[in-house]
Amino acid sequence: MPSIMIADRDPNERTGMGWLVSSCAIPYKKVLSAGTMAEVFQLMESQTLDVICLELDMIGKGQWERLKLLVEQYKPTVLVTTAEATFERAMQGIELNARDLWIKPQTPEYIRRVLTRCCQERSRRNQLNQEESGAPGVVREVSYQDLFFPRPLQGSTYALMLAQLEDPKRHPELLRFFEDYPFRDKPILLPTSDVIVGVFSVEDPEASALLQQTAKRLLMDWETTGDSPLFLVMYDSQELEQSLYEKYKEASEALSIRFFKGYRQLWVVENQINWATIDPFLTPSEQRLWVDMLHGGDPEELKQWMYKHFSYKEEPFPEPGLLRIRLTSILAQVRRYMKSHGLEQGELEQEYHQVFETILYSPILYRIVVELLLFIQALMDLVQNQRDEVRPDVIEQAIRYMERRYSDSDLRLEDVARHVDRSPAYFSTLFTQKQGVTFRQLLTMLRVKEASRLLMETSLSVGEIAQQTGFVNANYFSKIFKEKTGTTPRLFRNRKKR
Template identity: 55%
Template sequence: MVKLLIADRDQNERTGIGWLVSSFSIPFDHILLAGSVSEVFHLIEAEVPDVVCIELDMIPKDAWDSFKELTKRYIQKVIVMTAEATFERALQGIELHAYDLWVKPQSPDHIKRVLTQCCKAVSKTEEKQEPSAQIEVPSVSYSSLFVHQETLGANFRLMLMQLENSKKQPILLSFLQEYPFKNRPVVLPLSDMIVSVFSFDNQQPQPLKQLKHIGNRILTEWEEQFSEPMSLVLYDTNDPLLSLNEKYLHAKQALEIRFFKGYRQLSVIEDKVNWVMIDPFLTPSEQREWIDMLNEGDRDKIKQWMYKEFLNKADPYPEPGLLRTRLTSLLAQVRRFMKSFYLDEGMLERRYHQVFESILYNPILYRIVQELLLFLYEVLDRANNNQENARTDVIEQAIRYIEENFTNPKLRLEDVANQVNRSAAYFSSLLTKKQGSSFRQLLTKTRINEAQRLLIDTKLSIQDVADKTGFINANYFSKIFKEKTGTTPRSFRNRKKV
């Protein structure tokens, strides 16, 4: 285990360096933070970090000799930082046999390079000190990966590597074939990933710790040489009953976690991923909310809604396919808005199809959200520019009016036709032609949909539900509800509760 201690009086400096270590996947197993000399002394003696990155200015003169003795006794690599580029500070660095001297502010690239070199040097030292023991790897093949075999799998750990661009997989294969593994795994390249099978005997301590170290090193060294994003899953379990085939299927499923976490990450999985099931479709109230946000052109509200709904997800994650469906349900509302302003043509129409393709196939959720938001902003800009001269589609206007006024039991065809400045006969013909249903059918469907929601989501009486959905009385409501759904309102509510 390679430990790093970051010591600086400035909390932002400590946090910033720690973030760089995590962001660049520098394979330190543990990061310690200290904001005072007393914390530094305590952590060095208690945790024995391998690398110490310390601000020289925080060490008082009366503690200098003690600190120097501690570093000599416990620390392998020391990096010193200072805001004073003076000869005195340089001499202090020399006294500590510092690996490097950082004068603030230091560039992130330099910090990354130096810390990576220190981590590698410490790791190599530890490997030399460990007794080497070559493990005889049992027979592992494509057959054992894809066919269930009862006896094969107990002592195996899997590491799955997947590039964003699968065409560059031969480069990854060559990289792994040349990689200096201490105990070389069986490497099995597939069409869209590479599976590495590691074997451990029962006497080897902490195989997961070793594999996490290997995985982080692979990520770091791959990024140093190549720019292609890679996702890496480490599947570790002590379940002796799982075959290699079952472990592979669980690990393959875990690759989908990159949908939420992105590439350049090591995910450690110890069991089958259990996705959370969600309703993938927008509710009627959410649909109305989206129509309002789009009509108002409220970009901030749209952005906040998207971020809250789709980003910052944590384990257990929702099933990715259901989230994609939910995004397409949202895009359908945008499509409707586009049609109402005659924006479903030309460049914007092509962009719509690109966003739809991205929702279906883009492997990373935050990329989909960002692309969808940018598209929404384009749509709102065009709608705003064309609003004064655009002739809103008559049927879309009418449907919107029905959705806003269906609770009125006296709503008539003539009322809606007057709203869109058309005769009742012409509007009725146009509605049937475009929607495939009459005014009365559309109105009844809207009322029944809302009634179903109220029966499920509220405890309102049947009479109250009838009142809130535009029916003249509860008896007539129950009659129409049964005609359209095949069951009474009360039976519908009770059945949904079961």
């Protein structure tokens, strides 16, 4: 039977752990304890220790390298405990090839299960070592290091199951569910801060189909016992040369599929996820369309546009981060709509920031779209109800007018001032104060921005682009374009083609 050392600065912790081992009849033949690192080193060098339960907080700076050498030399099963739930402590556990990391306080039932499992695993390993004494190729046990470092594993092909709850605080409950679940072949469970990893040994091709069936059944069984939605990724690549580190990296990326599919799903992947490339920003024409839709006051038109552009049913999916940027680009147009009607204050301002937070952090795309549409609907209703009371912002009206008319080469400041019912002199001063640039500078910026898009996305000639963007002629367009971008239109287009 294996032996265990309990190392902790707190004598009550050591006594309690020892009592737990003896009272629960966990079959360790010898239970030793240590209160200092000096005692730890002495016991490791003088005793045969199969399992070490070690408090990380007791390790001094000058003692770390010696401890790692002893762990590497004697190869005990290491369990680490800490009161600090930090990335640094987790990395220390990984460096020691720890079997598990306990954040104090931990429940006695969980400690009992882990210690029992470690005892059984060490017993089997000792038996194998005795049976295969002197024989090469003994397969070592999978650990956290295999997930986070590219180390070779010989003798088996592995499949990974990644389980993630919408409420990560419920992961200890999910872990207990997995530990008690009647798997045909029990996986090695390696919980991390945001996901529970199950490592399955796959000996034949038929096992893959069985694993998928098991995962589907597990998902349904969890739904009957838990109310926190679960998302599962099954990664089952048959590449023998692929390390667990590579599989875990690709499986972790596949977790992002829940952004499109939602929870209560099983997603099976066999290769790396290939995200589709999209432009995350609204084009000038899309910006103008959004301005028109918002001021048009038709929520159904907005809803159909959103559903058309943000409904993804199958691969390849766009990278979720790019979609979040695109949604914030839309929210920027909504912000302008709020400002033009004097609505950037009070509860609406708080709701705007809540929608912004939802776009950045909500795990499900559909929820983001719904929250954004509900917010826009509320704004439109308020504008409709208070149309006579709320005075639109003059400069925002002027910019909207310029965005619609910049292609007119005869557009002048006087025309825009007349549109917003202000004198040219007053309008010019107010415009510069609010925008930080002059009317002419902003008009040129709008024209150059649209010209840049046309150069990249169309085959129109330079002369045609100059005409469509409000420049007097091609020569003047080329001169202004070079002043603003540092290059000529033709060089700009050629550079984008490379």
